[in-house]
Amino acid sequence: MLFDTASSQIDTLCTCNNSFCCDLLLTDTFTCGASGAWVSMDGREALPRCQEVCGNTANEILSTGRILGGVLAELGEIPWQLAVKGRMPGGASLIGDRWALTAAHVVDNNPGFQLYGGLVNLAPSNGQPLPWDTVIIHPGFQKSVANSGRTNFDNDIALVRLASRAPLGPNLSPICLPESQGALQADLxxxxxxxxxxxxxxxxxxxxxxxxxxxxxxxxxxxxxxxxxxxxxxxxxxxxxxxxxxxxxxxxxxxxxxxxxxxxxxxxxxxxxxxxxxxxxxxxxxxxxxxxxxxxxxxxxxxxxxxxxxxxxx
CATH class of the missing domain: 2.40.10.10 (Trypsin-like serine proteases)
Incomplete structure (x- = not known):
């Protein structure tokens, strides 16, 4: 970011790495507006900020195979995959540097669960601990029902906010949310x-x-x-x-x-x-x-x- 004090102008050049990118165009020019705020060429009153790059994998393997019927993953192949350890073990997905997405029935009545990322092996010494501070279960989910007796898993979704930003890198990075609406296409x-x-x-x-x-x-x-x-x-x-x-x-x-x-x-x-x-x-x-x-x-x-x-x- 280059400041030109003579013309009250900022010229920006944004570059990306594997984990973060600029939330504006690669290049832009900001001028000091009458309100005292920096204004971009398209009228936006906000300086560029970093945001997570989602949906990239650093170690893609061309593979097919028979989880049940699955093949072993390589480190960095599915960098958004998180492990949930606790009374109800399971999985979750990193969707931002502070947020994970999982099933509501995994975290409901499971207050002591732990999150780990950047791993493929569940051995205790592996993975990055990801402490969390807040769990938000969808309000439409029927809570406090034993999973063994549950017949309704509607709205089985929950958000987990991490206590601090996850250390993103090749083995730990978020996945993108869907952009389309409507039902998924059969045979996808x-x-x-x-x-x-x-x-x-x-x-x-x-x-x-x-x-x-x-x-x-x-x-x-x-x-x-x-x-x-x-x-x-x-x-x-x-x-x-x-x-x-x-x-x-x-x-x-x-x-x-x-x-x-x-x-x-x-x-x-x-x-x-x-x-x-x-x-x-x-x-x-x-x-x-x-x-x-x-x-x-x-x-x-x-x-x-x-x-x-x-x-x-x-």
Whole structure:
């Protein structure tokens, strides 16, 4: 940023790195306005600020494979993936340097949980601890219901505010929120990631990911009976997905379903990675049909942005 005191003018040249970028044009000119504020060429009264770069991965692997039916992730391949440790272990996704997104049922009645990022191995010595100070569960979620007896996972989404800014880098960076509205297209391919159960019926110590496909609403509505032979509730805030023996499973809850599919890359005009789903619920993940249910994140982008804005302005 160059100050020209003779003309009361600031010329800006913004550059980006892997973690942060300027929130304005790469170049701009600010002049001192009558109000005493710096005014950009398009009339904006705000100097440039840094904002997180989302949806990039530093170590992309061209891979396919059979979380249940998944392949091992490399460090930096899914840098937004967070581990939730505590009474209800699961996953979460970094969506900013102060914010994580997860399933409400993972953090409800789980006050002592811990967040870790920048890891693929759950060994105690691995990962960056991410202390948090606030949990905001969506107001439409039915709280204080045992997950084993729950039949309604509608609005299964929660925000976690970190106590301080996460140290972003190649192995820890946020994923982008969706930009589109409406239902996800059937047959859309994406990836799901987590530390859940594998084909050997063991919990995975290493982060895994698998490509899966979104199913149409009619397929998703044929929901199984999970709890005491009671039918599960399926709403427009959910979608289901799976693919020939691949699925999310126990301990994957709260983790991301993201597009484009890992291995397709964010090149060629496909854009950065975006989180479209949060692992929510499903039948026995070892059943042959392999159908998991996800919170549709695009339905909550307004709530996410407004909640973050309110808390950051406090």
């Amino acid at each position: 391919m994406g990836s799901v990631a987590g530390w859940g159960m594998t084909e050997s019926k063991q919990m995975s110590q290493i982060l895994r990911h698998a490509p899966i496909s979104v199913y149409g609403p009619s397929t998703c509505r044929s929901t199984p009976q999970l709890s005491k032979n009671l039918p599960m509730v399926f709403t427009d805030n959910m979608f289901c997905a799976g693919y020939f023996g691949r699925d999310s499973c126990s301990r994957d809850s709260g983790g991301p379903f993201f597009v484009p599919r890992l291995g397709d890359g964010n090149q060629g005009g496909r854009g950065p990675y975006r989180i479209e789903g949060i692992v929510s619920w499903g039948p026995d993940c070892r059943q042959p049909k392999f159908k998991g249910y996800y919170t549709a994140v695009r339905n909550y982008v307004g709530w996410i942005r407004e909640t973050i804005k309110q808390l950051e302005n406090e």
